[in-house]
Amino acid sequence: MRDKWWFPVVYMFVMTSFFSSIVIGFSQVTGARVEANEHLAFEKAVLSVLPGLFNEGTSRSELHRRFVERVSSPDKKTGDAYTLKDSGQTIAYALPISGQGFWAPIKGVIGIKADLRTITGIAFYEQNETPGLGAQITKNTFRSQFQDKVISSAGKSLNMKRPSDMLGTSDVHAVTGATQTSARLERIINDALKKWLSEFAQTNGEGRTQ
Amino acid sequence: MAFGVCSNEWGGPDTVNKKPDARKIIIDGLWRNNPVFKQVLGICSTLAVTNLVLNTVVMCVALIFTLSLSAATVSLLRKFTPRNIRMMIETLIIGFYVIIVDLVLKAYWPEMSTNLGPYVGLIITNCIVMGRCEAYGNTNPPGPAFLDGFFNALGYSFILLIIATIRELLGMGTVLGYPMPYFSGPYWDKWIIMVAPPGAFFMLGVVTWIFRSIEIRREHNTK
Secondary structure (H helix, E strand, O other): OOOOOOHHHHHHHHHHHHHHHHHHHHHHHHHHHHHHHHHHHHHHHHHHHOOOOOOOOOOHHHHHHHHHHHEEOOOOOOOOOEEEEEOOEEEEEEEEEEEEOOOOEEEEEEEEEOOOOEEEEEEEEEOOOOOOOHHHHHOHHHHHHHOOOEOOOOOOOOEEEOOOOOOOOOEEEOOOOOHHHHHHHHHHHHHHHHHHHHHHHHHHOOOOOO | OHHHHHOHHHHOHHHOOOOOOHHHHHHHHHHHOOOOOOOOOOHHHHHHOOOOHHHHHHHHHHHHHHHHHHHHHHHHOOOOOOHHHHHHHHHHHHHHHHHHHHHHHHHHOHHHHHHHHHHOHHHHHOHHHHHHHHHHHOOOOHHHHHHHHHHHHHHHHHHHHHHHHHHHHHHHOEEOOEEOOOOOOOOOOOOHHHHOHHHHHHHHHHHHHHHHHHHHHHHHHHO
16 A cells, blocks of 8 residues: 555555644633733733732732732723723823834833822833843833833833943833844834824813923 | 765764763763754844843743654654655654643743743744754664753853843843842943844854854864
């Protein structure tokens, strides 16, 4: 039978079906989990930029519960941003940002207080920058710089300065050795903020008073 | 049987049609026929994932799993697989195990999955895997094929770990993310280039140089 001309075709077909079925079955089993992980990474990023919702070591299910309970989804008024409300009063917005990084897209969330000026935090849920260099943007040392920075109304909303430079109220230090990642991230943040703020001013009929 | 000769290319003539000897398989895989510094296979991943030790460890475990099981599976099917489509079958089998690894990482260790990015998927094209399946799995029983795959992967792993440890230490002052004395202090000016891609080329060159020199001296002495 092995000498028949059709044997390789049938053999290949049978083998492919066999291995593919196992892979398909396996991905069905893990599929829900994989999707949940991706979703949870986003929820975690949103929670960590909003004040008082995130602390290290919180379990996955607790994070998910907090997200569902406390965070309102984007609506017409807020544009793309998620909102944290406390008894009807808006406390802060979480604006998803994304754009091309050095190697692959960077996706993250930036938190802005209800005054539309003060940054509450920044977090990333998808990036593929160089480990040890560009990937440092996910580390606390880099991210914590953003807290309480003020969005500048003139020029760039936020500036990335060289690690040796003095910082103003709208400046953060770039990542050493990752010029490309820093420059691209700066653009991603500024483009997103500018776009969102102008849209926000339009839909709500009130600009910032400056 | 032109194909039979082809399959010697990677493994050397001594791996075919001889009674398998576990001790020899182990020494060959780890040292005499080491995939990285002797056969210079799988270099792409050697360069790509060695800037952090933790990433390297996971990559090595994934490769050990894939390589040993692929070689064993190829060997199990060797009596049925037609010669002319054997490479398609091998790719299929390798791809099968790699996808399993990828799915497991995505489901249970999503952070690591994002760290390694596309490199887990690229194990499919890692020349070591195909090379061992072709050179050994194709012509030997499953037991020895598994052993051969396992120890070749281990031979690859220990070289990668050496490279990764030195790169992370010199480049970031840490090992496995833990700050090391002196290197994480103010007296050590971190060699950023070591964690960037060029650092991998330097380290691979140096490691290959050192290990080959040892090997040449050893061979010389035994003559």
